Amino acid sequence: MSTGRPKRLPPGQAVLGAALIAVPLLLAVAGPWLAGEPGPRGVSFTTGGGHWLGTDFTGRDVWRQVLLGGRSVVVTASAATAAAYLIALPIGLAAALTHRAWLEELLMRPWDVVLAVPSLLLMLMAAALFTPSAAGLVLIVALVNVPDAVRIVRAGAAEAASRPAVEAMRMQGEGWWRMAAGYVGRSMLRTLVADAGVRLTGALYLVATAAFLGVGVAPDAADWAVMVDHNRTGLFVQPWAVVVPAVLIVALTTGTNLLFDALLASRARGGSGGKEARRDVPARGTR
Template sequence: MLIVAVPLALALLGPLFAPGPGPRAASFTEGGGHWLGTDFVGRDVWRQVLLGGRPVVLTALAATALAYLVALPLGLAAALTHRPWLEELLMRPLDVLLAVPSLLTILLVAAVFSPDATALALLVALVNVPDAARIVRAAATEAAARPAVEALRMQGESWWRVAVGYVGRSLTRTLAADAGVRLTGVLYLVSTAAFLGVGVAPDAADWAVMVDRNRTGLFVQPWAVVVPALLIVALTMGANLLFDAALERKTLERKTLERKRGSRT
């Protein structure tokens, strides 16, 4: 919990406590009122750390949410349709997108359109839709084959009630397991894109940009690179571990409940 709490707190609350810009010092210096030293243009590294996490976290969360927002209806529609041609129409274009490496897609689009932070979130969401939709479809296909779904259809229940009310609810565990891995991958893509200068200004207060722009002074003033790099690693690892722990807790609670029910019978 602590491994993700520290970078998440810095990302969300850091800008509220960031000091003013102040006068710039010499590049890659230590001390002088800057307890983490200065960066490649003489700015206070601690201030940049406090300001640089929010863009990474908000972009990653927005991209993950948008990916599921598109993938869920696509996967459910493909799993519940009785028309093979419709399933092919929905899934085959996604397979084509899945064949292209995500980072390559982002770099190609960035070379043409020069996206900003909002466009980067949309682009990262887009490259995550095919894989997420395939996972939703696979899990929903299994749930759709249950007798309860056929009973709901025979009772004349609407597609929405069947897809969301029953099949969608049965995907909770699968999506929870996928969400941790998905968010980790999205954080990797967002950080890598920012490291390569996609979607952010070259001197932006961003953890990934800090790693890129300050790496020339790594052996002179390492904190400007080490601190943001460790925060990114802790955030990605912590997010995955947090989702895994929550899933294990839910599994344990479900098994305990089943044992209690079995003992009563």
């Protein structure tokens, strides 16, 4: 039986998470400035020959592609996660704070329809209908994440929205923004922190999947996910072109989860020890 106390994570978990994401983030930020000018292309899938990690399927230097390929993955996933919350937060908070059942249904039910469509199907549809576009990829990944994010925000805000303090603020004529962001939003920060780690990790995987499908990323782009996809045919001849970008993606996603878990545990230990804001099943209107 649970004691209600926040789970204490191993003290080294945050350090491990930071160590895992340090290299991918450093490469994503500084890599393009360190890459230099492209040299002449060599033979496909070779090792040595002046190339530290060999060459890829088109004869390009793998190390240079690694330096160039992280920014698109990190920026796209981060932008998509931020866009998902920009949409989900006002909708979820409005649904939690309203006393009108019809308005709550109007806000929540359309996202249930989107949630029923598999994310892979959305990616395939986008690949068939649109030309590669970074902005389009951000929009697609955000759209895939919005339904879950709306439900999490709605569920996390429901308990705080039912407190007497919110009713008192209504009676005093406080504005909606002050109630939603100033009180309800602040009360569910732990929920948002926990969900943000999951959402960002999911966005990273979706961005990588989209690159495999050719959505939002040009086939010859310097991108870690594209490198894994296009170089896999030479895995047993020149493995570094696949192994290095794959390890960087895994390190980035795993480290992100570990860091967010550690941050959540730290906030829980320093918090009031009250009820957890997050609910697995929303209170009403979102079943």
